[in-house]
Amino acid sequence: MKRQNRGAWRVFFFSFAAALCLFILGIGFVLVDYQGRKLSFGDDQPPFQVVEHQDGTADLKIKLMGKETELDVTAFDKMLKFICEFGCLPHS
Incomplete structure (x- = not known):
């Protein structure tokens, strides 16, 4: 590797590691919130659920951090079902 190319790789790996740490931190927040609701209130509903x-x-x-929201994902659900049927993959 050339000397000037090393700096670009360092920036890439640092930003990749920082993004990975933030992603893991977000997953940790979701898991702690779910387990806390489950233990404290007996609420067994998952944080993300397709209805x-x-x-x-x-x-x-x-259902995260005391907030409840619903988003319309009809198109995504139809696309996922089509891909599963096209690829002969099991789905419910």
Whole structure:
């Protein structure tokens, strides 16, 4: 490796390690919140849950840090089902 190329690799590895640490920290927050709700309140619902309705729509129910939100993920759900069926992969 050339000397000037080492600096670029250092920047890349430092930023990659920082992003990985932030990702692991976020996963830790989600797990601690879930386990705390489970132990304190007996709430066994997962933090992220896809709810399918009778009319064919799907919502992503997010329950984190005391907040509850629902997002419409109908297109993503249909795409995932198509990929699973096309690839003959098992899905529910």
